[in-house]
Amino acid sequence: xxxxxxxxxxxxxxxxxxxxxxxxxxxxxxxxxxxxxxxxxxxxxxxxxxxxxxxxxxxxxxxxxxxxxxxxxxxxxxxxxxxxxxxxxxxxxxxxxxxxxxxxxxxxxxxxxxxxxxxxxxxxxxxxxxxxxxxxxxxxxxxxxxxxxxxxxxxxxxxxxxxxxxxxxxxxxxxxxxxxxxxxxxxxxxxxxxxxxxxxxxxxxxxxxxxxxxxxxxxxxxxxxxxxxxxxxxxxxxxxxxxxxxxxxxxxxxxxxxxxxxxxxxxxxxxxxxxxxxxxxxxxxxxxxxxxxxxxxxxxxxxxxxxxxxxxxxxxxxxxxxxxxxxxxxxxxxxxxxxxxxxxxxxxxxxxxxxxxxxxxxxxxxxxxxxxxxxxxxxxxxxxxxxxxxxxxxxxxxxxxxxxxxxxxxxxxxxxxxxxxxxxxxxxxxxxxxxxxxxxxxxxxxxxxxxxx
Amino acid sequence: xxxxxxxxxxxxxxxxxxxxxxxxxxxxxxxxxxxxxxxxxxxxxxxxxxxxxxxxxxxxxxxxxxxxxxxxxxxxxxxxxxxxxxxxxxxxxxxxxxxxxxxxxxxxxxxxxxxxxxxxxxxxxxxxxxxxxxxxxxxxxxxxxxxxxxxxxxxxxxxxxxxxxxxxxxxxxxxxxxxxxxxxxxxxxxxxxxxxxxxxxxxxxxxxxxxxxxxxxxxxxxxxxxxxxxxxxxxxxxxxxxxxxxxxxxxxxxxxxxxxxxxxxxxxxxxxxxxxxxxxxxxxxxxxxxxxxxxxxxxxxxxxxxxxxxxxxxx
Numbered sequence: 131x132x133x134x135x136x137x138x139x140x141x142x143x144x145x146x147x148x149x150x151x152x153x154x155x156x157x158x159x160x161x162x163x164x165x166x167x168x169x170x171x172x173x174x175x176x177x178x179x180x181x182x183x184x185x186x187x188x189x190x191x192x193x194x195x196x197x198x199x200x201x202x203x204x205x206x207x208x209x210x211x212x213x214x215x216x217x218x219x220x221x222x223x224x225x226x227x228x229x230x231x232x233x234x235x236x237x238x239x240x241x242x243x244x245x246x247x248x249x250x251x252x253x254x255x256x257x258x259x260x261x262x263x264x265x266x267x268x269x270x271x272x273x274x275x276x277x278x279x280x281x282x283x284x285x286x287x288x289x290x291x292x293x294x295x296x297x298x299x300x301x302x303x304x305x306x307x308x309x310x311x312x313x314x315x316x317x318x319x320x321x322x323x324x325x326x327x328x329x330x331x332x333x334x335x336x337x338x339x340x341x342x343x344x345x346x347x348x349x350x351x352x353x354x355x356x357x358x359x360x361x362x363x364x365x366x367x368x369x370x371x372x373x374x375x376x377x378x379x380x381x382x383x384x385x386x387x388x389x390x391x392x393x394x395x396x397x398x399x400x401x402x403x404x405x406x407x408x409x410x411x412x413x414x415x416x417x418x419x420x421x422x423x424x425x426x427x428x429x430x431x432x433x434x435x436x437x438x439x440x441x442x443x444x445x446x447x448x449x450x451x452x453x454x455x456x457x458x459x460x461x462x463x464x465x466x467x468x469x470x471x472x473x474x475x476x477x478x479x480x481x482x483x484x485x486x487x488x489x490x491x492x493x494x495x496x497x498x499x500x501x502x503x504x505x506x507x508x509x510x511x512x513x514x515x516x517x518x519x520x521x522x523x524x525x526x527x528x529x530x531x532x533x534x535x536x537x538x539x540x541x542x543x544x545x546x547x548x549x550x551x552x553x554x555x556x557x558x559x560x561x562x563x564x565x566x567x568x569x570x571x572x573x574x575x576x577x578x579x580x581x582x583x
Numbered sequence: 584x585x586x587x588x589x590x591x592x593x594x595x596x597x598x599x600x601x602x603x604x605x606x607x608x609x610x611x612x613x614x615x616x617x618x619x620x621x622x623x624x625x626x627x628x629x630x631x632x633x634x635x636x637x638x639x640x641x642x643x644x645x646x647x648x649x650x651x652x653x654x655x656x657x658x659x660x661x662x663x664x665x666x667x668x669x670x671x672x673x674x675x676x677x678x679x680x681x682x683x684x685x686x687x688x689x690x691x692x693x694x695x696x697x698x699x700x701x702x703x704x705x706x707x708x709x710x711x712x713x714x715x716x717x718x719x720x721x722x723x724x725x726x727x728x729x730x731x732x733x734x735x736x737x738x739x740x741x742x743x744x745x746x747x748x749x750x751x752x753x754x755x756x757x758x759x760x761x762x763x764x765x766x767x768x769x770x771x772x773x774x775x776x777x778x779x780x781x782x783x784x785x786x787x788x789x790x791x792x793x794x795x796x797x798x799x800x801x802x803x804x805x806x807x808x809x810x811x812x813x814x815x816x817x818x819x820x821x822x823x824x825x826x827x828x829x830x831x832x833x834x835x836x837x838x839x840x841x842x843x844x845x846x847x848x849x850x851x852x853x854x855x856x857x858x859x860x861x862x863x864x865x866x867x868x869x870x871x872x873x874x875x876x877x878x879x880x881x882x883x884x885x886x887x888x889x890x891x892x893x894x895x896x897x898x
Contacts, residue, residue, distance in 0.1 A: 140880070157653045158650070227863040253649075256650070350758075351758060407754075407755070408758045410847035411734070411757045411759065412736065412755060544648070544867075548864070552845070556847065559759075559760045559847050561848055562848070
């Protein structure tokens with residue numbers, strides 16, 4: 131092809147694109163897409179619905195939770211033989227990328243697991259793809275069953291623009307908090323107790339380092355662990371309410387004193403050699419494996435690894451969450467992905483009955499039996515003392531009682547995951563400094579808030 | 584391929600095709616028939632390549648999260664591609680990768696093929712050729728996984744360094760801000776050397792042995808032989824090798840996706856990865872499309888310039 135002809139072809143393609151963009155057919159749905167109000171009267175009557183096939187997309191791929199899900203699905207079908215569950219299961223990151231396409235179709239799944247915050251649930255709500263669930267919350271008593279703070283995390287304004295608004299769009303099946311797993315043997319060899327505050331963590335890590343023990347196994351190659359590390363430190367310094375207001379866009383700035391201090395703390399840990407060497411190039415799994423072999427005093431990750439830790443270290447592992455400077459528990463966490471109903475679902479009543487069935491108090495027992503942490507722990511649940519399960523149950527209850535859950539920081543803006551994970555890698559790697567780190571976060575945050583108005 | 588000359592021309596440009604075949608009878612009818620031959624291929628192209636390309640150009644003029652309504656954005660997405668530090672860096676990184684993916688393999692490939700071509704009488708030659716070409720055949724996911732392990736804290740590279748007493752140099756290479764991009768680039772070099780080598784060896788095989796004989800009789804040394812005969816004869820192969828490797832450098836995605844996801848920080852972000860990330864993770868479909876369009880233009884422009892090295896068929 132000669133240069134001239136190539137140029138002409140390129141020009142033609144560009145012209146076609148420009149013409150298309152000027153004509154009326156803009157990408158995405160046209161017309162008004164205000165969030166749909168429920169079109170049906172919420173009802174518990176499932177048996178008379180006739181034969182129904184319910185399509186469900188979830189991300190319960192890990193051993194324990196996958197088993198629980200299969201069991202719950204089978205029990206639901208036993209209870210309502212007229213309902214057949216068609217389950218599609220994908221890993222978290224696969225679900226994140228494919229769900230958008232699935233929801234855009236004319237025949238989306240009936241029930242989906244949506245990640246909280248602006249990037250996912252907010253975008254789905256704004257596009258009118260999820261059915262408001264306030265009526266079902268009353269019908270099934272979810273508003274009494276779940277703590278207020280957890281329901282808020284699954285709520286948006288009906289236009290999807292404000293997180294933690296007045297419209298509920300899902301409920302969660304599992305609970306989770308991020309905290310510090312510690313090696314009991316190593317900790318007592320240093321003559322120390324389980325850490326309760328950030329300064330406990332600091333002194334324990336200094337003691338470990340002095341004895342040639344790796345203070346904290348931490349792998350940041352996957353990028354998302356950076357959010358957990360910063361989130362836990364920030365919550366301990368700023369307290370839960372302040373960070374919650376910041377992430378939900380109510381008040382505060384990322385350049386505020388506690389966030390800057392948190393960034394300084396993380397940078398210091400990296401400089402002092404408290405984290406796994408070359409942490410930006412170490413995968414989370416490798417770091418957890420190091421800890422599992424007794425190669426580190428601490429590792430910082432979530433309760434979803436309870437079973438892995440138990441398998442690796444047995445009675446030798448404990449779990450701790452930190453309290454903030456005001457003495458109240460504050461840490462990253464809350465609940466697993468929300469189970470939502472799509473607005474195009476032809477059987478919202480059946481879908482709601484299903485969502486209730488897999489999340490209610492009876493399901494909680496099934497989850498516990500399979501080694502998972504349900505969103506709401508049964509009041510009479512008492513695991514064997516001295517186990518990591520007992521630590522996790524106690525810590526989870528305490529955090530929940532104090533409303534100490536801080537949302538995952540990437541909920542802040544649609545691009546925040548990228549901004550904060552890249553920023554954390556640079557902060558830990560020493561290419562950035564705390565001030566620059568918080569400035570970058572604030573720039574993303576302020577831009578998003580300005581665009582919302 | 585069975586079409587003869589005038590019809591072929593009519594395919595690439597109907598107007599010029601007719602003008603180029605003035606002496607033929609009833610040219611209009613001929614070119615009409617030609618369209619029929621081309622139609623099946625063209626329809627497939629238009630449906631699965633043409634339309635998406637036009638659509639991508641269209642999307643690039645909008646702000647769209649991929650779900651809800653879009654708003655017209657003018658050229659602001661294109662402005663972002665050039666002003667957003669992170670996106671601009673991704674194109675710079677692609678440029679650096681070109682050195683490792685294209686320049687280095689071609690130079691090393693030329694050197695090695697000059698050496699190896701002297702051993703072509705060796706019986707196991709085809710075995711070595713296969714081994715050298717092997718990286719091209721293995722799936723990138725496998726290659727990336729292998730190299731992650733080589734570059735890790737206790738990987739082969741660091742073990743080797745420790746063995747020779749260079750302990751202080753050892754590090755987690757893919758997690759190091761300065762070396763991560765170079766580490767990925769070297770994987771590309773390793774990957775593409777085999778391709779270049781096989782191309783060049785076949786090219787050298789086509790050179791008439793008399794030329795070398797004549798040069799030797801004239802007293803030319805090995806270096807002289809290489810510069811005066813081998814290199815000019817390989818112009819075509821070099822152009823092909825450069826085109827393939829430059830394009831592979833620019834569209835690098837899988838290697839980065841698996842090894843670093845653009846990290847640490849943004850040290851290894853590349854345009855193709857950014858296009859994916861913006862479209863499917865951060866909900867910036869318009870910006871992602873603009874990146875894709877710019878990347879396409881760059882690739883086409885470079886391919887055209889490289890094709891100038893190749894000897895013209897008609898010459």
